[in-house]
Amino acid sequence: MTVHVICDFDGTISQRDMITAIMERFVPKESRPIIDAVKAGRQTVKEGVEAMFELIPSNHYDEVARYAQEHTQVRRGFPQFIHTCVQLGWKLSVVSGGFDFFVMPVIHKFSTDAVDIYCNHLDTSGPRLRVQWSHPCDQACEGGCGLCKPSVIRQRVHSGDGVIVIGDGVTDFKAAKMADFVFARAQLLKLVEERRIPHLPFATFDDIIAAIDDKEGPLHAHIQ
Ligand SMILES: [Zn+2]
Missing domain, CATH: 3.40.50.1000 (HAD superfamily/HAD-like)
Incomplete structure (x- = not known):
């Protein structure tokens, strides 16, 4: 066994929840309704996380990664x-x-x-x-x-x-x-x-x- x-x-x-921390730092206003919808069960976690990262342009990836690493x-x-x-x-x-x-x-x-x-x-x-x-x-x-x-x-x-x-x-x-x-x-x-x-x-x-x-x-x- x-x-x-x-x-x-x-x-x-x-x-902390690092996904929430990233959203609050990079797209606070735009991500808020998505976070609320997931919490209320109107959107699945899968849909919500996909929608939130889609708010961030790919050329910000390095900055996002650095921010998350520094704040964990x-x-x-x-x-x-x-x-x-x-x-x-x-x-x-x-x-x-x-x-x-x-x-x-x-x-x-x-x-x-x-x-x-x-x-x-x-x-x-x-x-x-x-x-x-x-x-x-x-x-x-x-x-x-x-x-x-x-x-x-x-x-x-x-x-x-x-x-x-x-x-x-x-x-x-x-x-x-x-x-x-x-x-x-x-x-x-x-x-x-x-x-x-x-x-x-x-x-x-x-x-x-x-x-x-x-x-x-x-x-x-x-x-x-
Ligand atoms: Zn499952």
């Missing part, structure tokens, strides 16, 4: 958390609806081979930025995810394996429903509470490491 840890990036590893703040304890997963033999995947230009530099700073990374790419060949989704929804998903976290889990996990999901937002909820145990903050915390999915809240990765170290605690009641 393998334990898989599926960890979100934006608002989880990074303190990593949540406390993440490097030690990678180390803890390696020691336990747990497979850690960062599964992000975000983009390679801000996810890769952060993860590679701490580890190059202990973490599998799933994230998206921007195509700069046209006049405006175009999203390339690296892992679209499979047949079993209702669609609209953009990067489909449930599909990634279905690809990686075999029956009998343990699944831990770490996240903060609505885009983590479909994945959380497939998990044996969830570490949640913000909106995701409310959703897993309502759904009674086994979970603990977290503020930093130190909290998650403490829960892993607590052999009598709730995590180990669900993950062997």
